[in-house]
Amino acid sequence: MNEAVVLTPERILEVTEDVLRRFGLAKATVVDVARALDVSHGSVYRHFPSKASLREAVAKRWLDRISAPLTQIAKDSGPAPARLERWLRTLCTAKQKTVCEDPEMFATYLTLAREACAAVRAHKEGLIDQVVAIISDGVKQGVFDTSDVRASARAIFDATVRYHHPAHSEEWKDPELAARVDALLALLLRGIETPRRG
Amino acid sequence: MNEAVVLTPERILEVTEDVLRRFGLAKATVVDVARALDVSHGSVYRHFPSKASLREAVAKRWLDRISAPLTQIAKDSGPAPARLERWLRTLCTAKQKTVCEDPEMFATYLTLAREACAAVRAHKEGLIDQVVAIISDGVKQGVFDTSDVRASARAIFDATVRYHHPAHSEEWKDPELAARVDALLALLLRGIETPRRG
């Protein structure tokens, strides 16, 4: 039966993603996951208290994979405006790449995320914190001008929502997408940068 | 039968909205509409070629009701920045008011709009045109600074999407909503306004 490999939550999650990819969200059952792991479905319940919590964990893993490269940019040093722009572009491209390369899996993750709204909330809060970090740096560097860093961070995050929120993924096929993102980012950076004399 | 009132598309649409409100989107049938009008359902098909086209017409009516007050603001004269802000606030509040006062009907309109994507596209184009008009005025008045009026109009429309696109209506319950809209609009206006010396 069990091929001498220990059953860990991590291994269950990997196989679950596989099963979701093969069967689709609607058809994938806990029994399928257990079968793919070559254990009884009772064993899966030893690590996850419910199917919902298993789904939530898959959603969380996906959100964490999105966050990882962004955290790096937020921690970097260097001019804040370029970093803010790179951070926003990385966020948008990450989502747009998934939907483009694997639309079915994107739809699956989207549904899972909708169910795991607490995890999504935490994910968003984490992202806002990163924008706060970059903008704070910018204020220290004298290149950003704002009286409320957190409010500005949220405003910039909200303003770009159309290009990273899955609800708008249908509109990412637009051939003018890149130009529109450029225009939006330029506008936002102008809105937060310290006016240069001249 | 017919109470001496002529059967017009307009009257059908009014009654259809009524039927949708009473029965809900899923249950409302063409037969229900015909019954409410006291005619046979064949008569309804004399004015609308299909149920889909009837639904589309209801969606269009709703979108037009949203547009109407905005068109007025776009046509007004006066300082462009204040007008742009008022236009955006009116757009956001119109949507937020519907979802707050009649969430079921809002959900109905939302589904109808999703089906009538051509009508929605035209609606959006019309709205962008209005923003273009306001920004053009601003450029003439010397208060707005942009090299591409249409790109700026789209950027501003996109940037506020979170506060007027129905996909985000769940997030409009946030008690800090007003403050967040204020911060966003301030940022956007700063981004497009001609820098003042000082």
Place this chain on the structure above:
DNA sequence: TGACTGACAGATATTGAAATCTGTCATCGA
């Protein structure tokens, strides 16, 4: 002892037959 199993009850999903609805059109009546 402690991870795993598999039988079980209740919840959920599937299925196919029956009912209803959509869209058409020959016919009616003003």
Place this chain on the structure above:
DNA sequence: TCGATGACAGATTTCAATATCTGTCAGTCA
């Protein structure tokens, strides 16, 4: 003549019986 009607075929939805799944737990085995 021309809008309205209502019977009809095919598409869609409903509903209830049936099958499958979720989550539990007493019992097994290393």
